[in-house]
Structures are given as C-alpha cells and as structure tokens.
Amino acid sequence: MKQPVPTPRYHFTHASHLASIMKDGLLSDTDAVRSGSLMVDIGNADIKERRRGRMVPIGRGGAASDYVPFYFAPRAR
C-alpha cells in the first residue's frame, strides 16, 4: 500500500484533556501521569500496564508508555 504524504495520524483522548494538550502538547502516559495532566483515563488498564513493562530496544529506549500512541487510520464504525 502506498503511504499518503503527508500521513494523517490520529490520537483518541477524553475531551477534558484538549485544553492542556493545546497548552503542553501530547505527553506520554509516563509524563501525563507524573504531571497530573491525565484527568480521565479512557485507555484499557491491562494494556496500559503491559506497556509500562514493555521495553523499547532501539532509539532512546525506555518503556512503550514513555511514547505517545497514534493510530494511522480512523477506527471503523
């Protein structure tokens, strides 16, 4: 499949986060929890816990929860 340029990226979040995302940008789960910005957690708790223990073996490393997740297509209805 040919990648569209520019490539749209999607991130779902609770609407109550929009003001602080506009102010501070999108934070990783690690930073959103640490800074107190995460007000309504709509992520799956089991998946999020796994991401905290899944280490990234390349680049700057850390855990998957140290990165911001995106989708590359809208969710199907």
Ligand SMILES: NC(=O)c1ccc[n+]([C@@H]2O[C@H](COP(=O)([O-])OP(=O)(O)OC[C@H]3O[C@@H](n4cnc5c(N)ncnc54)[C@H](O)[C@@H]3O)[C@@H](O)[C@H]2O)c1
């Ligand atoms: N959110 C997505 O678009 C998305 C995309 C693909 C996969 N997933 C998967 O879903 C699971 C849960 O993901 P998640 O959505 O809980 O994301 P997450 O685990 O990164 O949790 C961080 C939360 O903080 C919010 N946040 C980020 N910056 C903020 C700011 N400045 N102010 C206030 N809130 C801010 C995020 O929107 C999110 O709700 C994960 O397994 C993830 O891989 C999520």
